Amino acid sequence: MVSPGAILAVVGVTVRFGGVCALEGVSLGVGPREVVGIVGPNGAGKTTLFNVICGFVRPAAGHIEHAGRPIRPVPHRLASLGIARTIQAVGLWKGLTVVENVMTGARHGGPWNAGRRGWHAERVLTNKALELLSQLDLSAYANHLPATLPYGLQKRVALARALASEPSLLLLDEPASGLSQAEVDDLAQRLGILGKQMAVLMVEHRVDLVMSVSDRVVVLDFGQVIASGSPEQVRSDPKVIAAYLGTGSAGQ
Ligand SMILES: Nc1ncnc2c1ncn2[C@@H]1O[C@H](COP(=O)(O)OP(=O)(O)OP(=O)(O)O)[C@@H](O)[C@H]1O
Ligand SMILES: [Mg+2]
Numbered sequence: 001m002v003s004p005g006a007i008l009a010v011v012g013v014t015v016r017f018g019g020v021c022a023l024e025g026v027s028l029g030v031g032p033r034e035v036v037g038i039v040g041p042n043g044a045g046k047t048t049l050f051n052v053i054c055g056f057v058r059p060a061a062g063h064i065e066h067a068g069r070p071i072r073p074v075p076h077r078l079a080s081l082g083i084a085r086t087i088q089a090v091g092l093w094k095g096l097t098v099v100e101n102v103m104t105g106a107r108h109g110g111p112w113n114a115g116r117r118g119w120h121a122e123r124v125l126t127n128k129a130l131e132l133l134s135q136l137d138l139s140a141y142a143n144h145l146p147a148t149l150p151y152g153l154q155k156r157v158a159l160a161r162a163l164a165s166e167p168s169l170l171l172l173d174e175p176a177s178g179l180s181q182a183e184v185d186d187l188a189q190r191l192g193i194l195g196k197q198m199a200v201l202m203v204e205h206r207v208d209l210v211m212s213v214s215d216r217v218v219v220l221d222f223g224q225v226i227a228s229g230s231p232e233q234v235r236s237d238p239k240v241i242a243a244y245l246g247t248g249s250a251g252q
Helices: 046-054 098-104 118-135 151-163 181-194 205-215 231-233 237-245
Strands: 008-017 019-031 035-039 059-066 069-070 083-086 170-172 201-202 217-223 224-229
Touching: 008 046, 008 237, 019 035, 019 046, 019 201, 019 217, 019 224, 035 046, 046 170, 046 201, 059 224, 083 151, 098 118, 098 151, 118 151, 118 237, 151 170, 151 181, 181 205, 205 231, 217 231, 217 237, 224 231, 224 237
Parallel strands: 035 201, 035 217, 083 170, 170 201
Antiparallel strands: 008 019, 008 059, 059 069, 217 224
């Protein structure tokens, strides 16, 4: 079901790869300042759903709506809609420092650089990027190259870069993959704060993280939504337990 007033809605999306039906009639919505987590077993269609929202994959049926209007997503135009994303593979620019990487996330013509040119624009951008780094406890690494940082910090820099476009919707593709438990706990805290400022749609394998930070959880199985609701509702849904969590492992 897609709630009215959603910033982003996936409406009846079906995707087929040859004989494989990766998604079948999937609908879901994300409201303003709502954190929605998408979980499901391997091959359930999570990444495919993310790719449809970002415009990497075109659905055979259904569509995406932004603020109630149908859109045809194009990856490099998402920022102009107020949508930012992080990718699973981090994807930072190797030759740029941490602060420069964050600066590349700022939207052209966005609030950081609208109407400014030359050195003034550069200074405003730098200061804003430094401010973001400070908010994410990354100031000490501003002038480091990403490859010199531990993986967990690189992922946090990628998050800072996504936030540089001042999104109203943040899409996170497996933000916890490759992180230690301490780093996952740190991420959970940060998502708790971000979720009060913007909408977040997160595809994630770590059920513990999803259950702890999401307002709503959507469970995919074999390309279909089998459950959707609060973490408590989803945790106790017999279909979810049978298909995914397994008896007694709902909090794992
Ligand atoms: N480009 C592709 N070509 C063919 N089949 C694909 C392609 N991408 C995904 N699939 C298939 O579609 C189904 C859904 O895959 P998807 O990667 O979306 O699942 P997932 O939920 O992200 O899984 P995982 O948890 O393992 O990352 C799987 O059966 C997968 O093999
Ligand atoms: Mg995947």
